[in-house]
Amino acid sequence: xxxxxxxxxxxxxxxxxxxxxxxxxxxxxxxxxxxxxxxxxxxxxxxxxxxxxxxxxxxxxxxxxxxxxx
Numbered sequence: 001x002x003x004x005x006x007x008x009x010x011x012x013x014x015x016x017x018x019x020x021x022x023x024x025x026x027x028x029x030x031x032x033x034x035x036x037x038x039x040x041x042x043x044x045x046x047x048x049x050x051x052x053x054x055x056x057x058x059x060x061x062x063x064x065x066x067x068x069x070x
Contacts, residue, residue: 001025010060017055024052 003024017037019029028051029040041048058064 006054006057007060009054009057013055013057014059016057017053018057019046019048019051019053022050022052 001023004020004027009018009027013027013030016030016032017034018027019037019041020026021028028044028046029037031037031040034053037053038048041051
């Protein structure tokens, strides 16, 4: 199976937090707050440690740059 791309997430889940399965091939939970995502994972008997949490997803067509300084 093909991994979910960040571009796909931007188109559908802009501004939200997303949990992917461990293989990163499908979205298993979405929410505006981390608590919402955790509740949805709990309903599916999934542990956060068994998923890949991504977010917040940037708006499609934008780019966020992070700088690290010592």
